[in-house]
Amino acid sequence: MAKEPITISNQPITIEDLRLFLSQNRLIVLSETSKKKIARNRKFLDKKVAQPGARYYGINTGFGALCDVEISADQLEQLQENLVMSHACGMGEEVKPEVVKLMLLLKIKGLSQGYSGVAVETVEKLVELYNKSIFPIIYEVGSLGASGDLAPLAHLTLPLIGKGWVRHKGEKYEVADLLKAKRIKPIRLQSKEGLALLNGTQFMSAWGCFSIMEAERVQRLADFTAAVSVDAFHAQVTPFHPAIQKVRNHQGQIESAANVLYFLSGSQIAAQPKNNVQDPYSFRCVPQVHGAVKYAVAQVRDVFEREINAVTDNPLIFEEEDLILSGGNFHGEPLAISLDYLGIAMAELASISERRTFQLISGKRGLPKFLVNESGLNSGLMIPQYTAASIVSMNKQLATPASVDTITSSDGQEDHVSMGANAAVKTYKIVYNIEKVLAIEFMTAMQALDFRHPMKSSKRIEAVKKQYRKVVPFLDKDRVLYDDIQRTVDFMRTIDLS
Numbered sequence: 001m002a003k004e005p006i007t008i009s010n011q012p013i014t015i016e017d018l019r020l021f022l023s024q025n026r027l028i029v030l031s032e033t034s035k036k037k038i039a040r041n042r043k044f045l046d047k048k049v050a051q052p053g054a055r056y057y058g059i060n061t062g063f064g065a066l067c068d069v070e071i072s073a074d075q076l077e078q079l080q081e082n083l084v085m086s087h088a089c090g091m092g093e094e095v096k097p098e099v100v101k102l103m104l105l106l107k108i109k110g111l112s113q114g115y116s117g118v119a120v121e122t123v124e125k126l127v128e129l130y131n132k133s134i135f136p137i138i139y140e141v142g143s144l145g146a147s148g149d150l151a152p153l154a155h156l157t158l159p160l161i162g163k164g165w166v167r168h169k170g171e172k173y174e175v176a177d178l179l180k181a182k183r184i185k186p187i188r189l190q191s192k193e194g195l196a197l198l199n200g201t202q203f204m205s206a207w208g209c210f211s212i213m214e215a216e217r218v219q220r221l222a223d224f225t226a227a228v229s230v231d232a233f234h235a236q237v238t239p240f241h242p243a244i245q246k247v248r249n250h251q252g253q254i255e256s257a258a259n260v261l262y263f264l265s266g267s268q269i270a271a272q273p274k275n276n277v278q279d280p281y282s283f284r285c286v287p288q289v290h291g292a293v294k295y296a297v298a299q300v301r302d303v304f305e306r307e308i309n310a311v312t313d314n315p316l317i318f319e320e321e322d323l324i325l326s327g328g329n330f331h332g333e334p335l336a337i338s339l340d341y342l343g344i345a346m347a348e349l350a351s352i353s354e355r356r357t358f359q360l361i362s363g364k365r366g367l368p369k370f371l372v373n374e375s376g377l378n379s380g381l382m383i384p385q386y387t388a389a390s391i392v393s394m395n396k397q398l399a400t401p402a403s404v405d406t407i408t409s410s411d412g413q414e415d416h417v418s419m420g421a422n423a424a425v426k427t428y429k430i431v432y433n434i435e436k437v438l439a440i441e442f443m444t445a446m447q448a449l450d451f452r453h454p455m456k457s458s459k460r461i462e463a464v465k466k467q468y469r470k471v472v473p474f475l476d477k478d479r480v481l482y483d484d485i486q487r488t489v490d491f492m493r494t495i496d497l498s
Contacts, residue, residue, distance in 0.1 A: 005029045008112050008127075010037075012309045015301055018209050021105055022098055027131045028105070030112055030123060037114030038123060042190075044319035045117040049076075049191055057315055057326045058083075058195040059117075067413065080194030081161055087154035087198055088164065090139030095152070095203075097167060100135045102206035103156055106308055107197070116196040117317040125160055125187055132182065137165040137172065138203070144409060145332035145420030148313065149203030152421070157197040162186030192315075199313035204335045207424035208304050208342075214431045215297050215346055218438065219290070220497050222349050223256055224464075225442045226286045227263035229356045230270070231457045232448035234365045235283040237261065237270050245287055252298070253291030260286060263497075267458040269449075276365070282355035289352045296345035303338040332420030336403035339420060343427035347395040350430075350437040354388040357441045360448050361385055371447045371475070378478045381444050384485060388440040391433050398426045439488040443472065450474050464495060 003024070009031035020026070030038075048054055055061060060076060062069035063083060071079050095103075104126060110116070111123045129135075136159050142151030158164030159175045166175055179186060189197075230237065238244075240257040264270045278284060315326040361381050363369035372380025402423035408415045446465055449457060456462055471491050472484045 007031045008108055009034055010113055012305075013109065014305055015209055015212055018102060018105075018308075019213055022101065022213075025133075028108070028127055030108075030120075030127060034112040034114065035120050038112065038118065038120045041114045041117055041317050041319055042119050045192060045317050045324070048324060056192075056324050059192045059315070059324075063195070076191040077188055080189035080191065083194040083198065084154050084157050084161060084189070085163065087150045088158055090142035090151040090155050092139045092141035095138040095140055095207075096210070097135055099206045099210050100138055100156075100167075101130070102209060103138070103152070103202045104130050104135065106202040106205050107153070107156065107200060109308065110200055110202070110311055110313065111196065113311050115311045115316045115318065116313050117192040117315075118196050119190055119193065122160065122187060122189070122193055122197075128184065129159060132168075132184075134159065134166050134168050134178065134182070134184075137167060140425050143203055143421035144407070144414070144417035145201075145204055145336055145422070145424075146330070146417035147410075147414055148199035148330035149201060149332075149421055150198050152203040153198045153200060156202070157194065160187055160197070161189060192317075195315075196313045199330045201307060201310075201312045201330060201332050201335060201420070204332050204339070204420045204424045205304060205307050207421075207428055208300070208335055208339055209308065211339075211342060211424070211428045211431045212297060212301050212304060214428075215342065216301075218349070218431070218434050219294055219297065220259065221435070221492055221495070222290055222293075222353065222438055223259035223286075224263050224495070224497055225353065225438050225445065225492075226283075226290065226356065227260045228445040228449065228457070228461055229360060229441060230260065230283055230286075231264060231267055231461065232445040232452065233279070233283060233356070233360055233367075234269065234272070234274060234276070234452075235279040236274050236276065237264060239279070239284045240264075240287060248288075250288075250291055250295065252294030253287045255294060256290035257287035263460055264458050265460070267461070268456045269452055270458070272455065280355070280359055282352050282359060286352070289348060293345045293349045296341055300338045300342045303334055307335060332418035333403065336418035336420030336423045339423035339427045340399075340401040340403050343423070343430045344399045344401075346427070346430050346434055347392075347399040350388075350392050350395050350434045353434075353437045353441045354385070354392045357385050357388050357444045360441075360444045367448055367451055371444065371451065372478070373476065380475065380478070381447060381481075384440045384444065384481055387485070388437045391437050395430045395433055398430050402426065435489055435492065436485070439485055439492055442492060443484060443488045446472075447475055467491075 005027040136156045138152045138155040143149040240260045245254040245257045312329045369375045370380030370382045372378045402419040
């Protein structure tokens with residue numbers, strides 16, 4: 001039985017809601033309250049524009065540095081269509097379909113609040129595209145993250161006027177052809193509508209929310225992988241004792257330490273006396289480093305949950321106050337800084353993981369060099385650590401903040417920009433890289449655990465290892481390791497860590 005559509009209203013949505021939107025493929029509808037608010041807002045705008053001498057930015061004037069050029073009443077619709085066409089100049093790789101879906105949803109959410117001066121029919125047309133899984137093709141490069149995500153949102157808007165390219169069920173179509181086949185009529189944009197559709201932070205917001213979801217997914221995997229490495233390296237468990245965490249009192253640190261102890265509960269290896277008084281920081285300081293990452297992700301999540309419920313276009317229409325106000329809610333600075341922060345934090349999660357891998361293959365604590373018999377004849381796990389180091393170095397380069405940069409545009413009118421769109425794309429790349437680094441540590445730690453036989457780790461870890469060995473067997477001699485690493489990435493996505 002088909003599930004009831006989800007109603008888009010003025011009620012706040014969360015990152016968890018967005019997870020459901022991506023996983024359940026539910027239809028959406030506008031609430032009746034939203035429709036009435038949008039309609040009132042549009043009626044008020046039409047009334048104000050019709051007044052003699054009325055002059056409002058982007059409604060009956062040009063855009064950006066052309067804001068002082070007045071546009072006649074009979075050209076207002078053409079003005080909006082020209083805006084969309086001229087701004088659709090994104091380049092680079094196609095944006096992931098999941099992110100495009102979030103962009104479309106978030107644009108609907110923003111317009112549904114009734115401060116943008118658009119017609120109900122325009123928002124309904126976006127809903128129709130969403131429900132029929134017709135997703136515009138959008139490109140990663142082109143937004144400065146300041147006047148909104150202009151280029152990406154222009155590509156998002158093109159299908160409304162019957163132009164551009166879309167993907168439907170994985171296939172690429174020219175919009176005009178697909179709309180005709182689906183009996184969907186394009187619309188004529190009215191005054192202000194093109195501007196409302198293009199101004200906004202939905203590109204940055206969608207990428208950021210997707211990265212947060214992925215970051216939260218890999219955080220617990222990182223704790224689990226670290227726990228495996230602790231036993232594999234014969235490291236002490238005392239650094240994870242609750243008393244140590246309590247006196248520093250950072251919630252993320254407390255949570256990470258508790259996770260590691262939970263995963264190691266009942267381990268024979270952990271219970272063995274240790275000759276080493278203290279372990280390298282990459283083992284001993286897991287709670288502090290992993291915990292700091294958790295705290296950063298939680299802070300960034302708060303910023304983005306505010307943003308996805310915000311109105312970020314310009315000008316804004318306040319009919320109850322009898323005001324049309326030009327401002328800067330489209331400026332991406334809050335997101336740009338937060339995205340840079342998220343990227344820096346997640347890069348650290350990969351960095352400390354690679355250090356544990358390095359220690360595990362170094363021939364210490366009774367483990368063979370590079371975790372293989374007959375090392376010399378066999379290189380074992382020597383080179384996967386190179387791969388992890390390469391990825392970690394790339395992440396460090398990507399973690400250079402984008403938000404500290406600005407390049408003046410639009411003939412000086414837009415003289416400070418956030419570069420939040422670039423921050424969003426590169427931060428996702430950092431997050432995407434992390435599971436590869438964790439997979440290499442996981443593969444390495446599991447190999448090391450096999451050298452601890454007959455001693456065993458915890459029941460949880462041993463159960464995971466048993467399943468893992470069905471996918472990636474013990475490395476007794478050299479073989480092509482690319483396949484092992486990729487299978488490990490895929491396997492880790494299936495682990496139940498409850």
